[in-house]
Amino acid sequence: DQQVKQNSPSLSVQEGRISILNCDYTNSMFDYFLWYKKYPAEGPTFLISISSIKDKNEDGRFTVFLNKSAKHLSLHIVPSQPGDSAVYFCAAANTGGFKTIFGAGTRLFVKA
Amino acid sequence: KAGVTQTPRYLIKTRGQQVTLSCSPISGHRSVSWYQQTPGQGLQFLFEYFSETQRNKGNFPGRFSGRQFSNSRSEMNVSTLELGDSALYLCASSRGQGGYMNTEAFFGQGTRLTVV
Numbered sequence: 001d002q003q004v005k006q007n008s009p010s011l012s013v014q015e016g017r018i019s020i021l022n023c024d025y026t027n028s029m030f031d032y033f034l035w036y037k038k039y040p041a042e043g044p045t046f047l048i049s050i051s052s053i054k055d056k057n058e059d060g061r062f063t064v065f066l067n068k069s070a071k072h073l074s075l076h077i078v079p080s081q082p083g084d085s086a087v088y089f090c091a092a093a094n095t096g097g098f099k100t101i102f103g104a105g106t107r108l109f110v111k112a
Numbered sequence: 113k114a115g116v117t118q119t120p121r122y123l124i125k126t127r128g129q130q131v132t133l134s135c136s137p138i139s140g141h142r143s144v145s146w147y148q149q150t151p152g153q154g155l156q157f158l159f160e161y162f163s164e165t166q167r168n169k170g171n172f173p174g175r176f177s178g179r180q181f182s183n184s185r186s187e188m189n190v191s192t193l194e195l196g197d198s199a200l201y202l203c204a205s206s207r208g209q210g211g212y213m214n215t216e217a218f219f220g221q222g223t224r225l226t227v228v
Binding site for chain 2: 006009032034036041042043044045046089091093095098099100101102103
């Protein structure tokens with residue numbers, strides 16, 4: 001039962017270009033969406049989030065877009081930097097149910 | 113403010129044995145969630161504890177259990193280990209009191225369990 005899907009296991013982007021990571025969800029009860037970044041040998045760290053009442057949230061080079069009707073969100077990184085190379089996890093939460101479900105992750109490679 | 117601490121960092125066990133992993137959350141956080149990470153499967157939700165009570169549970173067999181103590185520290189136990197239990201086990205703490213800001217989770221570095 002994969003309620004949160006990241007269909008691209010990996011993505012390779014040239015430094016300075018835009019990285020777009022995608023995520024789909026199935027449960028309409030989710031009302032909060034988060035992106036986490038994970039480097040090897042470290043735990044995931046929170047990157048950016050968006051509530052279901054918004055369709056866009058921006059933080060520096062990172063922007064998350066939410067399309068509720070399509071149950072789709074995406075993370076845009078622009079410009080991409082080599083230090084952005086990591087695994088990115090999409091997560092969806094029902095803040096009333098106190099449960100956060102993660103996707104399988106997308107490994108981003110940013111080439112210098 | 114100290115982060116989430118998981119011990120041990122690495123563990124090698126034999127099939128059939130049992131193992132206990134420990135997690136100390138960020139001070140003031142009352143919710144502790146456990147996840148299993150395996151290649152290609154992402155972070156699979158195991159369970160979540162809040163104020164010593166299991167509030168949510170994932171789809172794992174009963175061999176996986178946990179508990180939370182009054183100081184919010186949590187332990188996860190896996191009995192009768194199988195080769196497929198080899199994974200990175202991550203613990204995450206949050207305020208856990210509902211609402212957007214209380215949902216953001218802070219992760220420990222994880223415990224790498226290898227079953228041979």
